[in-house]
Amino acid sequence: MVLHDTASTADAAEADAGRGEEKKRRRRKRKGRGRRKKATAEEILASGFVRRWAFPDASVNDHDEDGDDGKPTGAAGRVVFEFHSHSTCSDGFLSPTALVERAHSKGVDVLALTDHDTMAGVAEAVEAANKFGIRIIPGVEISAVYSPREESETEEPVHILAYYGSCGPSQFEDLENLLANIRYGRYLRAEEMLVKLSKLKMPLKWEHVAKIAGDGVAPGRVHVARAMVESGYVENLKQAFSRYLYDGGPAYAKGSEPFAEDVVQLICHTGGVATLAHPWALKNPVVVIRSLKASGLHAMEVYRSDGKLSGFGDLADRYELVKIGGSDYHGRSGQDESDLGSVALPVLAVYEFLKLAQPIWHIATRDMLSMFAEEPSEINLQKIIRFGKFNLTKEYSGVSCGKDVLDLCLLSSWLNNEERENSELEAIKVKY
Structure with a gap:
């Protein structure tokens, strides 16, 4: 007589049933991939707007076909926006140039460089x-406290x-003063962290941390964490943060760090989009969001790669904020972060963000051009070309080229046709 192991038989039956369900799930998934979600009329129009902004020199038709799930497509496929990235100018691992090269390799079409408390890498990017x-969106991630x-x-x-137009902040000195104070505080903060680590029997030399941070870069926690890894105190960055x-x-x-409400107000004052x-x-997101909205907050990160x-x-939606997202890429070359363009x-x-941002950036551009037209000094010229957008040669380096600079601004690709023909900008040109 053959004795059957009823428990084993039941387990096998359950496993077979599970495999059957898995096969069905895979078939449904493959079938779903085969379907192409048809874009709505609203998405088609929005996609045309986004593509015209991303590819101003290309011929774009509002009725060109959209990608799956209403994602905008360009001549070479989907338009990829990356709204959150870092370079070696703060706590990233790639230089601005290397970051852009990686963005290109990942198919990114529009990249916002948002280093912590500095815009030093924007011109290189x-x-x-x-x-x-x-296309580069000049940006910065500002450390604050609620x-x-x-x-x-x-x-x-x-x-x-903070996201700015191609000329950057209209009152750059005001923003830079705030950022410089934060960066100075980072030096003091790093010194205090080293004192605490020394008391924990993990001494680090300041020169070691400063070398990791790089010349002129205010050291942050990640630089201290990297020094801890290199000194053998922890196995990796994650352990350094989770333990110490x-x-x-x-x-x-x-x-x-300044108060978050003051930061939002300053971003608005300098012609940026506060996000x-x-x-x-956050521990208390509702309280913080409500307070920042009252100070002028425009948007918030909602989308992630997951x-x-x-x-x-x-x-x-409750606080009428534009919803965007980004990878927060640092270039750690590990599995613990999302890659550029993954969101x-x-x-x-994207359409709602650009519709919000363009008038804000337009006003900032108008103010800088107007200031230069009224006082065509070398200082005011540098405010316009701070991020090297125009690649001016020596013949364009003096104030005598004022009209040429205004022409370049008015005809440049970062202004769309509607903005170029705006009566306010034309009036500035005529006035000059």
Whole structure:
């Protein structure tokens, strides 16, 4: 007589059933891939707008076919926006040039360089991007702190992304003064972290951390963490942060960050789009978002490479904030971060961002051009060409070329036809 192991038989039957369900799931997935979601009329029009902005020199038809799921497509395929990236000018691992080269290799068409508390890498990124036809959005991620208004609330760090037009901030000195103060605070903060690590029997030399950060770069936590790895105190960056450098950790130290509300107001004052970065890292997101919205916040990150965080999408809708997202790429060459261009943004999200941003950037450009027209000095000229957009030669280096500079601004590819023909800009040109 053959004895059957009923438990084994049941397990086998369950496994067979599971395999059957898995096969069905795979078939449904393959079938779903075969379907092509037809873009709505609204998405088609939005896609045309986005493509005209991304590829101003290309012929774009509003009725050109869109990609799957309403993603905008260009002549060579989908238009890829990357709104959040870092270089060696802050805590990234790639130089601005290398970052642009990687962006190109990943199919990115529009790249925002958003280093922490500095715009020092933007000019280099713009120059490198000219080789690949990539559009650069000058940006910066500003370190701030939310100060509680009530006893039940707690103070917490907040990061605000600022996006500017091709000429950058209209009041660059005001922004740079704020950023310089934050960077100075980073030096003091790093020194305090080294003192705390020394007390924890993990001494580090300042020269070691400064060398990792690079010349002129204010050291941050990631630079201290890299020094800890190189000194053998921890196995990797993740361990350094999870054990010692996390907010409130045994080796953590505060910097001299300004209030988040003041940062948002300054971004608005200087002609930028103020955007809340990674709201999922906040302890009290509703309180912070409500306060920043009252200060002028325009947008917030909602989309990630792992999909939209629906809860934060609802918050963005509640406070009428534009929804965007980015990879927050640092170039660590590991599996713990999303790559450039990995966040697939719906065309309507990009469209809403550009519709919001263009008038803001236009006003900033108008103000800078008007200032130069009224006082064609070398200082005012440099404010316009700070990020090297025009690649001016020696013959264009003096104020005598004022009209040529205005012509270049009015005819440049970063102004669309509607903006170039704007009566205010034409009046500035005639006035000069």
